[in-house]
Amino acid sequence: MNHPADAGEGLRAERVRREAGGRLILDGVAITPPPGATVGLLGPNGSGKSTLLRILAGLLAPDAGVVTLDGNALADLPVTSVVALHDLNLAAMFCDRITVMKAGRVVAGGTPVEVITEELIADVYGVGAVVTPDGPDGRPSVRFLPRR
Template sequence: MSVVAENLNWGVKRKAIVLGVSLTVAPGETLGLIGPNGSGKSSLLRLLAGLRRPDTGRVEINGQDIAQVSRKALSRQVAFVQQSVATDTNVTVVDVVRLGRTPHRSAFAGWSEADETSVAEALDRVDMASRRKQAWQTLSGGERQRVHIARALAQAPQVMFLDEPTNHLDIHHQIEILRMVRDLDLTSVVALHDLNLAAMFCDRIVVLQDGAVRVCGTPHTVLTRETLRDVFRVSAYVDISPYHSQPHIRFSAV
């Protein structure tokens, strides 16, 4: 499914958070959102996923204005993985992942074999199948993040929005999670802090600055010394040698 945003504006009181953002995500593409803290990445993700309504502008998924789609119908197409979720409820890993099946079930429907298969496959994909009966409260931050992604996968979405999905993960699981997202047969938009991970796993990258799109393109065209200096205020060397399929960034002290 494609995602199209047209001139999105959103703010709180008199402060503009998202400012005139237009972008297109092609079916099956992985689009990265990068930018300094406070640049509007998380707010833009929520607008694209329909969790917030823009003050002006519109979002279309597969050619349909999401403002005209019911929340339940939209949740059959779209999954959102946020940075972290806290709960004091005594639940197990599999209980959390089963919540992903809610949009596909009616109020009186029983738990089906298809539901169980979706949950089992989602746990396998994030390497948490052996923890399915473990209590949520005993998980580490990284393990909880993997369970959140499993819940989203159990939802069987065609579009996935992920807000810093690699937070709290060790480097092995950072790479595994982003490789899995990239290889899924769906459209994905992912906000990331790590610029090298964005270069490795995103087909295209949008750089946000002060709520607006500064530049959009492939990692090679976006991740330049000039952009890193002007937007992120860092000095860096960008290796575009044939030994790297994507730009590799090395930061230097300033």
């Protein structure tokens, strides 16, 4: 596979260490994927794959070590993530902003509180729902209603 020569230094993790709940999750991990490559992380459950991905994405800070992108520490770069989700409750819990699409068009955008409403769910998904502020930090919680 060819990788663009002008892609910069790319992503680099050096001596990354992370603990959680008193348990060592990552121990001195180093990885330098070639710019433009698709790299698979393999290992059994609990081996640290998801934690390493979160650190490489800048969503979680390492306890020790450094992660850089093109020579700049990730901690110094603003992080923007765009994810495609089907689960409205997960979107409400973890997204700062939500964009809702229907038939190839954006129909709503804003914070979870602004966007996830009973009316929007009925319009976009064609189902009834009850939306309450019972999620973490008052975020919306969606309970779908059975069809009649």
